């Protein structure tokens with residue numbers, strides 16, 4: 001038997017993984033970044049093969065990791081986590097620093113960053129795991145806390161989309177839950193759908209201060225569908 005709730009007990013951070021160069025770059029939200037060795041310092045990231053950023057990392061052999069602050073805005077999560085760089089220039093208008101390798105590093109709402117060169121690529125099926133040797137790292141905000149996946153899910157009521165390794169298919173989740181009536185609520189601004197069944201929390205139980213994880217629209221502007 002597989003209890004998908006057990007998966008949610010694994011802790012993660014949340015990051016913007018970027019790649020490319022000064023001419024063209026791109027980045028995506030990732031919760032799968034972790035240190036794999038101390039000497040030399042090496043870090044792994046897991047990138048869906050369909051992510052636009054995957055092509056950049058494969059082509060340039062470099063990536064950066066921006067470690068997001070606890071109160072990262074829905075705009076940053078929406079821009080880098082729910083939209084693709086195939087449709088618009090995600091780095092346009094962002095505060096970007098270029099690393100020693102020329103890789104773009106997003107500074108917005110980030111407390112620290114890492115710059116890495118790819119030393120190994122592992123094909124895991126849907127995702128490529130890139131192992132990177134550290135080139136440089138720096139702290140941007142020493143007093144702020146990092147955003148965790150748990151905080152994003154439980155407090156911000158955010159979810160992971162299909163390309164995230166931690167995405168759980170709705171039908172599989174349904175099968176492991178008791179049958180009760182669930183409702184869906186749509187954001188009147190961006191169309192984001194809050195599904196009580198997937199979220200496991202009734203819409204009415206969300207605090208009044210809750211806002212759309214995509215565009216920041218207020219709870220009162222959601223419509224039941």
Ligand SMILES: Cc1cc2nc3c(=O)[nH]c(=O)nc-3n(C[C@H](O)[C@H](O)[C@H](O)COP(=O)(O)O)c2cc1C
Pocket residue numbers: 014026027028029030031032046047048049050051052053054077080081082083084085086127152158159160161163164165
């Ligand atoms: C909370 C969250 C966690 C995510 N984690 C990952 C991840 O670890 N790996 C991944 O490939 N995509 C992950 N994604 C999905 C990508 O960020 C998303 O597909 C993005 O739009 C890809 O952008 P791109 O096509 O411009 O590269 C995550 C998204 C969110 C919101």
